Structures are given as C-alpha cells and as structure tokens.
Amino acid sequence: MKKTTYLIPVLVIAVVAALSAIFVVDEREKALVLQFGQIKAVKEDPGLAFKIPIIQEVVRYDDRILSLDTETIEVTPSDDRRLVVDAFARYRIADVVQFRQAVGVGGIRFAEDRLSSILNSKIREVLGADQVTSDTILSEDRGRLMIRIRDQARAEARSLGLDVVDVRLKQTNLPAQNLEATFARMRAEREREAADEIARGNEAAQRVRALADRTVVETLSEADRDANVIRGEADAERNRIFAEAFGADPEFFAFYRSLQAYERALQGGNSTMVMTPDSQFFDYFSNERAGQAPAN
Structure with missing residues (x-):
C-alpha cells in the first residue's frame, strides 16, 4: 500500500515532465529553444519538438509576411516643395536567430520601432535626393522610387534578421498650409486655359462668319450678274420684237403705242391733266385720224 502511495505521485510527475x-x-511560426537566455535549438519545421523541462523554454515568432504602417513625415524634394508622406511596408522574419540577438526580449514591437525608423530615414533619403522633384514623386516614377526605398531599407534591416518584402507610399500630399495656395494656382491655370480656349473658339467663329459673309456676297453678286444678263437679253429680245413689229407696220405700231399712253394717262385718280384738243396726244380721237387707221 505504501509503494502505491509513493508510486502515483512519481508517475504523475513523470507524465507532467x-x-x-x-x-x-x-x-505559420518559427521557434527558438532557450536555456538561461541562450539559444540551444532552432525549430523552423512544423511538427513535434522536444526540450528539457523547466530548464529550457520555447519562444515563438510569426513566420508570415507582416505589415507595418509608418508614421506621417514631411520630406523636401529638390524643388523645395514640401510633401507629407506616409507609407507601409511588408516584411518577414528571415533569420530568427539574428532577430533574437538583435531585439532580445523586446520582440516584434521593438523590431517594428527599429524598422519604422529605418523606413522613415530611407524615405527622406530617397525622396530628398538630387533630381527627385515633387512632380517626380507624384508621377508614374514613384514606383521606381518605392523600389529604391525598399532595396535600401532591406539592406539595413538584414541586421535585425528581417527581410523587407515591399514598401508602398500611401499618400504624398502637400502640407495643409500649402494646399490652398496650390489650389489657387491650379484654378488660375485652369481659368487661363479656359480663356485661351474661348479666345481660340471666338477666333475660329469669326473666321467661319467671315467666310460665310463672303460666300453670301459672292453668291448674291453672281446672282445679280446673272439676273442682269438675263434682263439684258430679255430687253434685247423685246426691243428686237418691237423693232420687227414697227418695221412691219409703222402705222399700227404708232396706234398701239398711243393706246398704251391713253391707258396710263386716263386711269382714275386725283390727278388732273390740262391739254388742248388739237394736241397730237389726241390724234386718234378725231374722226378723220380714226378713219385712217388701218383695218384688219
């Protein structure tokens, strides 16, 4: 009975151990086996592993790609136009032994503080370099600048056992005090462009109107010319017909012209005409003259 009493605690202790x-x-993780703070083993492959109970401890680190947002900073490109920049990085723990030696018990939080300082330093260094202007940063060339920041940060982060996978600039804005001036300048430029477009449009409209007016004048001139030619030809034809009629029977032609004169002169109205009865105008009203009219 006494053996059983002592055996059970021993078994329990053995099982627990x-x-x-x-x-x-x-x-998704890597593990270090530490003994009194010293690294005794590295466990990078998933599965079961062993350590000495009580004496050794296990420290685990995330093996996935992690994300880090940097704080907003101001940079001054070569054209002296300040920009407010914030970025984010993707990184992973590449060498867990070197990582432990670099950050100690501080872990991920201490490493991210160090990495954030490295990124901000490299952002200022790359974006503030010669030949890099604010227009370059805001253009398609920013992709090339981000690659430069990543490569330089990766080289320095290796001392922490980290691998910087990617760096991206999230925002590149002007400081608040400069935004209004920039917007005012942009509005002025757009208004100037709009005024230039309006002026060019008015100039084009004037050319079109002038061309249309000239076309109208030329068309009317040609029409008047053609009309005068037709009227001249008609008058010539009329005169020819009258001349032939006059030559065929001068007496009848004189009689016909007199009738036309009577018709125009004797129309009703308020006009008064005083003439002597023996006037030549009344030749065809006398019996003698009327009797001489040719009969048809």
Whole structure:
C-alpha cells in the first residue's frame, strides 16, 4: 500500500515532465529553444519538438509576411516643395536567430520601432535626393522610387534578421498650409486655359462668319450678274420684237403705242391733266385720224 502511495505521485510527475518536454511548432511560426537566455535549438519545421523541462523554454515568432504602417513625415524634394508622406511596408522574419540577438526580449514591437525608423530615414533619403522633384514623386516614377526605398531599407534591416518584402507610399500630399495656395494656382491655370480656349473658339467663329459673309456676297453678286444678263437679253429680245413689229407696220405700231399712253394717262385718280384738243396726244380721237387707221 505504501509503494502505491509513493508510486502515483512519481508517475504523475513523470507524465507532467514528459508532457512539458514536448511542444508543437505550427507551420505559420518559427521557434527558438532557450536555456538561461541562450539559444540551444532552432525549430523552423512544423511538427513535434522536444526540450528539457523547466530548464529550457520555447519562444515563438510569426513566420508570415507582416505589415507595418509608418508614421506621417514631411520630406523636401529638390524643388523645395514640401510633401507629407506616409507609407507601409511588408516584411518577414528571415533569420530568427539574428532577430533574437538583435531585439532580445523586446520582440516584434521593438523590431517594428527599429524598422519604422529605418523606413522613415530611407524615405527622406530617397525622396530628398538630387533630381527627385515633387512632380517626380507624384508621377508614374514613384514606383521606381518605392523600389529604391525598399532595396535600401532591406539592406539595413538584414541586421535585425528581417527581410523587407515591399514598401508602398500611401499618400504624398502637400502640407495643409500649402494646399490652398496650390489650389489657387491650379484654378488660375485652369481659368487661363479656359480663356485661351474661348479666345481660340471666338477666333475660329469669326473666321467661319467671315467666310460665310463672303460666300453670301459672292453668291448674291453672281446672282445679280446673272439676273442682269438675263434682263439684258430679255430687253434685247423685246426691243428686237418691237423693232420687227414697227418695221412691219409703222402705222399700227404708232396706234398701239398711243393706246398704251391713253391707258396710263386716263386711269382714275386725283390727278388732273390740262391739254388742248388739237394736241397730237389726241390724234386718234378725231374722226378723220380714226378713219385712217388701218383695218384688219
């Protein structure tokens, strides 16, 4: 009975010791086995692993790609136009032993503070370099600038056991005090462009109107010319017909012209005409003259 009493606690202690000696490494992490703060083993492959109970401890680190947002900073490109920039980085722990030696017990938080300082330094260095203007940063060339920032930050972050996978500039804005002046300048430029477009449109409209007016004048001139030609030809034809009629029977032609004169002169109205009865105008009213009219 006494043996059983002592055996059970020993078995329990043995089981607990055996269980504490076993740990599982997840596929999304890496683990270090430490003994009195010294690295004794590195466990990078997922699965079961062992350690000495009580004496050794396990420290786990995330093996996935992590994200870090930098704080907003101001940079001054070569054209002296200040910009407010904030970025984010993607990184992972590439060398877990070097990472532990660099950050100690500070872990990820301490490493991200160090990495954030590195990124801000490289952002200022790259965006403030010669030949880099604010227009370059705001153009398609910003992709090339981000690659330069990533490469320089990656080289310096290796001392922390980190691999900087990517760096992206989220925003590149003007400081608040400069925005209004910039917007005013942009409005002025757009208004000037609009005025130039309006002036060019008015000039084009004047050319079109002048061309239309000239076309109208030329068309009317040609029409008047053609009309005068037709009227002249008609008058010539009329005169020819009258001349032939006059030559064929001068007496009848004189009689016909007199009738036309009577018709125009003797129309009703308020006009008064005083003439002597023996006037030649009344030749065809006398019996003798009327009797001489040719009969048809």
